[in-house]
Amino acid sequence: MFEFIEEQITNFKKIVFVTGAGISQESGIPTFRGKDGLWRNHDAMKLATIDAFYDNPKLVWEWYNERRMNIFQAQPNAGHKAIAELEKYAEVVVLTQNIDGLHQKAGSSKVLELHGSIVKIKCTVCNFKEEILEEFSDVPPVCKCGNILRPDVVWFGESLPQDVWQNAMSFANSCDLMIIAGTSLVVSPANTLPMYAKQNNAILIEINPENTEMSEDMGLVIRSTSAKVLPELVSLFKKSYD
Numbered sequence: 001m002f003e004f005i006e007e008q009i010t011n012f013k014k015i016v017f018v019t020g021a022g023i024s025q026e027s028g029i030p031t032f033r034g035k036d037g038l039w040r041n042h043d044a045m046k047l048a049t050i051d052a053f054y055d056n057p058k059l060v061w062e063w064y065n066e067r068r069m070n071i072f073q074a075q076p077n078a079g080h081k082a083i084a085e086l087e088k089y090a091e092v093v094v095l096t097q098n099i100d101g102l103h104q105k106a107g108s109s110k111v112l113e114l115h116g117s118i119v120k121i122k123c124t125v126c127n128f129k130e131e132i133l134e135e136f137s138d139v140p141p142v143c144k145c146g147n148i149l150r151p152d153v154v155w156f157g158e159s160l161p162q163d164v165w166q167n168a169m170s171f172a173n174s175c176d177l178m179i180i181a182g183t184s185l186v187v188s189p190a191n192t193l194p195m196y197a198k199q200n201n202a203i204l205i206e207i208n209p210e211n212t213e214m215s216e217d218m219g220l221v222i223r224s225t226s227a228k229v230l231p232e233l234v235s236l237f238k239k240s241y242d
Ligand code: BV8
Pocket: 019, 020, 021, 022, 023, 025, 026, 031, 032, 033, 034, 037, 048, 097, 098, 099, 115, 116, 153, 154, 155, 156, 157, 158, 159, 160, 181, 182, 183, 184, 185, 186, 187, 188, 189, 207, 208, 209, 210, 211, 212, 224, 225, 226, 227
């Protein structure tokens, strides 16, 4: 599977992962665009928007509450754990589009949440922010300032937090290996990160059972699931180092 990089495995000192909903699929969390991406006949892509929120804040809050319940039950899978274990052999940074916190739960110490986090909420007007600990009885909850609260995530049409995006680009620009796992690479600007890495001569590896928007640009494409493939990658490092 990894013959392509086997001899040079000890050259990889800075590894960046770009992950998406697919890496959490084997933890039982639905992806966005897969057939499991529907929610009560609503298209996730249509719900993760500022318009959907202001159109029907209650519906969007119910969607996030249900996802939060599902996420709180979910455990990191072998893919998340393998990425965390790789920190023994290289500097590893995870740039994730996911808001489920499973990389951190698996033990990854350097994770940038490009699209926010399901446990964070903020006020739509004032700068109130907090971590949500238990569900609100009625939604949408209201801030002390009288305005409604919202999930602290990045919706379509909203820009990513400047500092997060700057950091993500600099990690992509300075890695020697980028592994793109579980993402369709449909959503920008996250889908530009592999190009930054490629421009800086990093090797790109895609792990995905399906084709993506950038499969032809990859150095190596592994048509399988992340929970199966990533532990293999770790054993390769283990063999070379231990
Ligand atoms: C921005 C919120 C502007 C949190 C998300 C036209 C009109 C309007 C806008 C646009 C347009 N064209 C482009 C845009 C910009 C837009 C965009 O990219 N739209 C797309 C749809 C074309 N982007 C934005 O709006 C972004 N903001 O651009 O700001 C700006 C720019 C500069 C300066 C100022 C302003 C904001 C994007 C963030 C949107 N928010 N989520 C949440 O609720 O979760 S995005 C949402 O999609 C999730 O974060 C999700 O993670 C992400 C990406 O999807 P994937 O993770 O890739 O998931 P997907 O289901 O697509 O794919 C899963 C993959 O896994 C599949 O390939 C599958 O084969 C694979 N898989 C399945 N099982 C496994 C597996 N792989 C491995 N193992 C398995 N077991």
